[in-house]
Amino acid sequence: MAEGKPFDELWGTSRTRTARPGFEPLARWLAETPPAELARRQQAAEAAFRSLGITFSVYGEEQEAERIIPFDIVPRVFSAGEWEKLSAGLEQRVRAINAFIADVYGPRRILADGVVPADIVLANPQYCIPVAGARPPHGVYAHICGIDLIRTGPDEFYVLEDNVRTPSGVSYMIENRDAMLRLCPELFDILPVRPVDSYPELLRETLYSVAPEGASEPRCVLLTPGHHNSAFYEHSFLADNMGIELVEGRDLEVDDDIVWMKTIDGRVRVDVIYRRIDDSFLDPLVFRRDSLLGVNGLMAAYLAGNVSLVNAPGTGIADDKAICSYMPEIVRYYTGEEAKLANVETWRCRDPKALRHTLDNLDKLVVKLVDGSGGYGMLVGPTASKKEIERFRDALKAQPERYIAQPTLPLSTVPTQSEEGMAPRHVDFRPFVLTGANGVTIVPGGLTRVALRKGSLVVNSSQGGGTKDSFVLAAEPEAAASGTGLRP
């Protein structure tokens, strides 16, 4: 892994400001566009997001506090070759994830063969006992995966985490592109950018492809926790762009293992539910009894095969961070190939040796809860206070199995507008991988998150992160020109 100066995705590691091969047009654009003009466009983009209400709320703040995620106008660019390698790795990984989930809820071969320890799976709070032995329609569990990647060099990509429960952020991919097309149209003349706006249509096809067999004209809905949820904008955006109903738990009822939604014309049968609420809130009769977001009897309808849930309940077992660390073995086990995407090196603190290493190096490591997300429950050793480190030391000793540790990697940087002018800021990347009855699809793009604070490695929106558009370039310039030519 690279030491010292982090890899910059535009300038590489050159000190002379020479763009990496293929990225010269972006460098020229940056040099030729006056900083004040870039700042103006960025403000225009943020004003548009505010007026659209693309906001998120930070848990723990007042309910009224709606913020927009800061947007940076300098895009992050992948060459065609980089994307080809990445997407092959993503497809392989997601196939393995689905095979793994099907296995651990089915024959459990991988546990019997000792590739992954049985207790880490079966004793895991994410292991969803009610669906053990059940098979979802078409055998797909993780229909939508958001794989968080980081980069440390030209060819060095690592998976940081797999989000296979209800990953969010895809609306930013589309809205950021919309803003870029409007505000920086000249960029699309000089770079052959592949479009991302087919995502809702592809998602729609994925959803309909996994409808229970026998549903002649299947009806699909998106189930949201409601408009106070921080990702509600995305829920409504996707439902709208797919032309499906956006429902809350109270709009649905289950009768005789069949799911109905309450409409102005009476009850209408529902066949596929793209749910954006967690497993534990899905059905008060099976999971949390205090859930006001779910639907009584939904799991019974699912287990009877009368409704498809997307993603299927129980997928959380595959994004547990301790299990994630076995992914190279898991990929090899199910695909017979070596994993094309490496994991970030991970110490599982349940293992006494790893725990000792972690405790000895707390000031250098990132420590995470195995089931945490959103940057919560996380220690970033190099920037943490002594007090925080001691708090984590105690927590680790008390429940080591709840934690993993990873090195603090020199995340790649991308030029970003900042108070000190154009400056490198660390980024990560979340592409979205769709799996339907007919295979895997990946839209050429994703969500790039950027840590706006100088030197910061934390990209989470709840902790001062922003977003950027992510350009994937076409191999043939002509191909992309036709893709963007229709846009205003």
Place this chain on the structure above:
Amino acid sequence: MLARTAASLYWIGRLMERAEFTTRLTEATIRLAALGGHAHVEQAWSSALSVVGAPPLDTGREGYVARRFLALSPDNPGSIRSCIVAARDNARAARTALTREGWEAINRAWLVVHSRTSPGGVQATLNLAEELKAELRGFEGALARMLRNEGYWFMRLGSMIERGDATARLLDVKYYLLLPEGQEVGGKLDRDQWTTILQIVSAKTAYRHLYREALRPWLVADMLIFRRELPRSLAWAAEETVALLGEFGARSGRQGPADRLARQRLSKLQELDVGAVFKRGLHQWLHAYIRDNNAIGDSIAAQFRFG
């Protein structure tokens, strides 16, 4: 369409209409108050408060308390701000049934008021009203460009029910000014009051076009109740309600109690004229009208399963 979404859209229609009406009421009352002395100011604001069914309160210097109550008070569920906040809440929940433009219009109105707590001086309130009117017109424009389907019909139904209520209340509060047919408007004060009413329903010029004569109370009543050319008249709202419900019926092939009630109300209105209403007693007649209007609102909710 989800019954919950229908409820949200119907309420967006009602709340945005109410916000607009209260904006005009506030604006017109400021103008009216500016025409007289201290006692006159007090009376103008008290009258405005009773139009929205508020309990009497000390209206304050330059009507500050009343202006704040009408425009911004979070304790008044009918204040312009409360209406817009609630409309936006509904719009978020029913986001998929709105166009982007429709949502943006509501959101922009919300951005104008959501963090305002003081109406400032009279001029500041007028400026606020002007800004709000522009945003609310934006919403109407966005609505006009929407696909004509259930979403549009529910919002329009909400605004028609609200409009019937508001116009009837406005007339009712000013009914003591409505002299018997044949009498001229007395004094300057009366004329100012009449002008105010017309401003609230944005019909000052319309009156001249329709009647081509000086302000006569029974003609103002005639216009606000019976003239279907005026979009804020009871006749227009009643006719629109029937037509909108008819759209649902044409789509589903079914009708319900709301259709019947709305048609009955319209035909009763068509059989009357302003003389008959005065004979019966305008106050009593308006009260019955408001009651019927509420009943139609309730039966719309029941018919579309969101009651």
